[in-house]
Amino acid sequence: MLSERTPIATLPTADVARARTFYENALGLTPQEEAPNGIMYRCGAGKLFLYQSEFAGTNKATAVTFMVSDEEFDGEVDALRAKGVNFQTFDYEGMQWKDDVMVSDGMRAVWFSDPDGNILNVGTGAM
Template identity: 30%
Template structure:
């Protein structure tokens, strides 16, 4: 039943103007303004709703991530736009903050302005 349904992801934010600047300006997502409730990013197969909430409770784990073709290039672009990549004690991360998982996947984490933990995987 749900195997064929379109996936919709949600991330809660405290300020849609700040979120528009970060998700639209810094991350370069094309956003539809669906105020007063959300900003919406559409892809061919999914939808992301950046939703205004009364209180953001940032999770300590990744809530949203992107699989990218060129992780190093994406990190360079985001770092140039002011994004700081997270470092975690006990994890071997390279100079860019990239951790290589046992499967070989390379992952880097960063926060949005509300502290939501986001990731890039290449």
């Protein structure tokens, strides 16, 4: 059954080399496997596949979430900031923001975009 399978996040990119620089340098991912027009990264128990596509950046919602413990959150956010990642804020009922970090009901999260505009998220708490 699919409920017992680990999904692979699949993200389009207009420029595989540019995306590779971001995912490896800013996020610290290591390539697991390469295809002619894409790269597979292992992320914990899951995977993230970047592939060449003319539709890169057309999704305007969160595409990938990286869940971390509350204890790890500040370190992850600091590391992203140190790599030049800019966080996004937006209006959504029940969300409060402090220094571009969403704080709500015991959860904390940040959102940011990759070079193609794919929206990524790092968060704590149950989803």
